[in-house]
Amino acid sequence: MSRKTDVVILGMGYIGLPTAALLTESKLFVHGVDIDPKIVSTINKGRIHIAEPGLEQAISKAVAGGYLKASLFPIEANTYLIVVPTPFKENNEPDISFVEAATRSIIPLLKNNDLFIIESTSPVGTTDKMMELIYDERPELVNKIFMAYCPERVLPGNVMQELICNDRVIGGINQASTDRAISFYQKFVKGGLHSTTAKTAEMCKLVENSSRDVQIAFANELSLICHKSGIDVWELIELANKHPRVNILFPACGVGGHCIAVDPYFILSDYNKEAKLIKTARQVNNFKPLWCVERINNQRLEFKIEKGAEAKIAFMGLAFKPNIDDLRGSPAVKIIHAVLNGEQSKSHFIVEPNIDRHPDYKLTSYEEATQKADILVFLVAHDEFMTFGHAKEKIILDFCGVLSK
Ligand SMILES: NC(=O)c1ccc[n+]([C@@H]2O[C@H](COP(=O)([O-])OP(=O)(O)OC[C@H]3O[C@@H](n4cnc5c(N)ncnc54)[C@H](O)[C@@H]3O)[C@@H](O)[C@H]2O)c1
Incomplete structure (x- = not known):
């Protein structure tokens, strides 16, 4: 130099x-x-x-x-x-x-x-x-x-x-x-x-991401309430957002990545007693993937009872948010890991258009997976999935609003 x-x-x-x-x-x-x-x-x-x-x-x-x-x-x-x-x-x-x-x-x-x-x-x-x-x-x-x-x-x-x-x-x-x-x-x-x-600058960064976490938790909580009440959460949020001063985010299968799911803990570690809402938001967002796992397993069991055979399942998306290749802390990965119990059989298809390979899972093309699977589980709203035309014979679990957007 x-x-x-x-x-x-x-x-x-x-x-x-x-x-x-x-x-x-x-x-x-x-x-x-x-x-x-x-x-x-x-x-x-x-x-x-x-x-x-x-x-x-x-x-x-x-x-x-x-x-x-x-x-x-x-x-x-x-x-x-x-x-x-x-x-x-x-x-x-x-x-x-x-x-x-x-x-x-x-x-x-x-x-x-x-x-x-x-x-x-x-x-x-x-x-x-x-x-x-x-x-x-x-x-x-x-x-x-x-x-x-x-x-x-x-x-x-x-x-x-x-x-x-x-x-x-x-x-x-x-x-x-x-x-x-x-x-x-x-x-x-x-x-x-x-x-x-x-x-204040230190707190500002933590608050920005915690605010996103809390807003996403609200949407995720709505998705649970709507499932129980038989209401389409995507339609509900779109309608509620027609109010001039309401702007609800959309739910997903959890919160991942290295910022929004991490930074709230930096507040909780020092202000655990005061930060009740931030703590609850973390709990709601951490619970969402477990809820998705339960719904997939229930659907799988229902299929077996009805058809007398194991369902072929396609999992759509591994990334922690749409249209990226970053899998760090991804709730989709956690869900797939829990449902498969770490073992991918021939009847499990995993689709992630943004990466070429995964160290633990064999990846399948979107077209092949949608054709071969009985149950399609949408975990990440990648653009590639938005073109999906509803095939009547398929069972669909849409945790990210692919069919509604
Ligand atoms: N990546 C983002 O989008 C993003 C956004 C906002 C804030 N941040 C924050 O910025 C910080 C850095 O994030 P990043 O994504 O660049 O991390 P990174 O892991 O990509 O890079 C950090 C680098 O620091 C190096 N390192 C570790 N200890 C070191 C040391 N003692 N001396 C010199 N180098 C050392 C590591 O080897 C690594 O290459 C983190 O606190 C992160 O939370 C990241």
């Missing part, structure tokens, strides 16, 4: 790598750190290890132009960005050990006037904890560096656009830190930059 590094980004994943690319487009020199040697070597070849439209071209240009270099270790810079994973542990407690390790790795490099920003989704108080960690080790830096929290809101598949255009919430440990972080994001963000405190 021909010039001093401007920014060190710790974590070269779905968020850190596109952020690195955009910073280099603003002519900033970026040093990208990851603990995975394969990721580091891929980036240094100008290639990428994740799927994101427009990213490979940007990284290749940044590396070739000398603006981006990846490494296993941080170096001295003016700005440090923490973009490492924040999963939860088995007991649903947040695991901030990655944020802590990344912070520790740069403590020896910090100097007066540096800017330290956490972007990882984090429990409230994490920025303050990292501040204490830094000041404990480097007391001479108290009030001499700037620290802020700025969460991410991007949608995978459109990250390169959204990183630039989305509004951002930026909260420093003090006003000077907020102002300094805002001037950093002004270099590449065109969306609004909203200043607040670190704690």
Whole structure:
């Protein structure tokens, strides 16, 4: 690198790598750190290890132009960005050990006037904890560096656009830190930059996803009520939404992925007594796949009693939401796993048009599965399934509204 590094980004994943690319487009020199040697070597070849439209071209240009270099270790810079994973542990407690390790790795490099920003989704108080960690080790830096929290809101598949255009919430440990972080994001963000405190910014991210979880739980609860009362939940919600101030979401077979089904636990771990609605929403959304399993098993039993033979079942969709290939925390996968008890026989067809293969299950084409199965279970509302014409001889369990949309 021909010039001093401007920014060190710790974590070269779905968020850190596109952020690195955009910073280099603003002519900033970026040093990208990851603990995975394969990721580091891929980036240094100008290639990428994740799927994101427009990213490979940007990284290749940044590396070739000398603006981006990846490494296993941080170096001295003016700005440090923490973009490492924040999963939860088995007991649903947040695991901030990655944020802590990344912070520790740069403590020896910090100097007066540096800017330290956490972007990882984090429990409230994490920025303050990292501040204490830094000041404990480097007391001479108290009030001499700037620290802020700025969460991410991007949608995978459109990250390169959204990183630039989305509004951002930026909260420093003090006003000077907020102002300094805002001037950093002004270099590449065109969306609004909203200043607040670190704690409010941390809570803001958690609340955004918890709000979605609660709204989905309401829709999922309606689907149970409607099934019992013999009302079509899809028609009901469409009619209710004709009210000018009502906007109910549609139900599905549960909630999955790495954000909406995870972030509410970051609130529950600290505010368990207060967060009654958020807790109940998690319970409702976690229960929905179990309810789907029970309905599939009942249908299977009914078929056997009536026809004297095992039903051939087609499961439509594995992804955690429509039209993506991401299976992380997918309720559809949980449902299939429970119904099949881990064993796929010749009479079980699994369809997922967005992936080529699955490590545990043989995939079947949509056409073959709809032709051969007796029971069609729609788990994810992929566009490919929307063309399904209702075949009278088939039994259909539609948990995602494919037939109603
Ligand atoms: N992916 C999204 O759509 C999204 C959206 C909003 C918020 N977030 C949040 O952003 C954060 C990062 O998410 P992601 O999807 O980019 O994760 P990711 O798993 O894709 O990438 C994180 C990277 O950090 C690396 N890493 C771990 N410890 C490290 C350390 N000490 N130093 C350097 N690198 C280290 C990992 O090897 C990994 O490559 C998480 O907190 C996530 O919840 C993600």
